[in-house]
Amino acid sequence: MNSVRGKWALITGATSGIGKATSDLLAKNGCNIIITGRRADKLEATHHIIEEKYGIKVLSYCFDVRNLNQCAELANDLSEREIVPDILINNAGLASGKSKIQEGLIAEWEKMIDTNIKGLLYITRCILPAMIDKNEGHVINIGSTAGHTVYPEGNVYNATKFAVKALNEAINLDLAGTNVRCCSIDPGAAETEFSVVRFHGDEEKAKKVYKGYTPLAAEDIADAILYVLQTLPHVNITNLVMYPTAQRSVYVWDKKL
Ligand code: NDP
Ligand code: 8X3
DSSP states (O other), X not given: OOOOTTOEEEESSOSSHHHHHHHHHHHHTTOEEEEEESOHHHHHHHHHHHHHHHXXXXXXXXXXXTOHHHHHHHHHHHHHTTOOOSXXXXXOOOOOOOOOGGGOOHHHHHHXXXXXXXXXXXXXXXXXXXXXXXXXEEEEEEOOGGGTSOOTTTHHHXXXXXXXXXXXXXXXXXXXXXXXXXXXXXXXXXXXXXXXXXXXTOHHHHHHHTTTSOOEEHHHHHXXXXXXXXXXXXXXXXXXXXXXXXXXXXXXXXXXX
């Protein structure tokens, strides 16, 4: 087993959902964590709870991954502290709205493209060179089953996750000859704040997405991430797709409504 104990993991979007659960699980396993997010109160709370619970080192940076300067500031600060992340988890992301392309809101498209694609690229560009210089490290990109199959009214969100799939493959090609590994973890429906954000705070509408079956929990995805990270250095799992048992594809569900 390749332990995460004593390593440094940078997890973007750790104020809720998958990022928060992953931060907790890695810290529980002795990993030091660097967490990010825009909501200062939630970030601070996660920082203090995890630090107290597990006694590992925690650094937190409150910023928007859409801002290249702020991504670069994070990388500079880590470099000044002489920290090279052993693990980078590109998790920060969102869906904003769900509508036919001919009715789509440009501002929502830009938010998804800027966060899910450009934010992932900015962070990767700022952090990956130090991992390559050290010739070790593991990048985990959180994609989605929405990046394998499109669904009605998913259009631009689907496109951003197809882009994550392509970038994950491209990063792996460009890392050939190094010991740095790269994997995209692509979940189906997971009950987090994802749908509340997608439906702009409409809790009722969000709840309906997870009605009649057991969705994935954020912790299930954290387990999968830890599994991938714990494989031996000569093993590179490049893609892991996971659905709830009640969902076999973006179209095939077993819902008891
Ligand atoms: P949550 O809404 O619970 O978490 C999203 C996280 O991303 C939050 O911590 C949020 O923090 C952060 N975030 C969003 N936008 C930005 C930004 N511009 N800058 C910095 N941080 C940002 O949803 P999930 O945990 O479900 O989502 C995590 C990832 O998993 C996303 O990439 C999503 O696409 C993907 N995914 C989710 C699935 C699901 O069904 N839930 C399934 C497949 C993939 P803050 O608001 O504080 O900035
Ligand atoms: C989130 C899963 O199916 O809502 O990526 O797009 S889905």
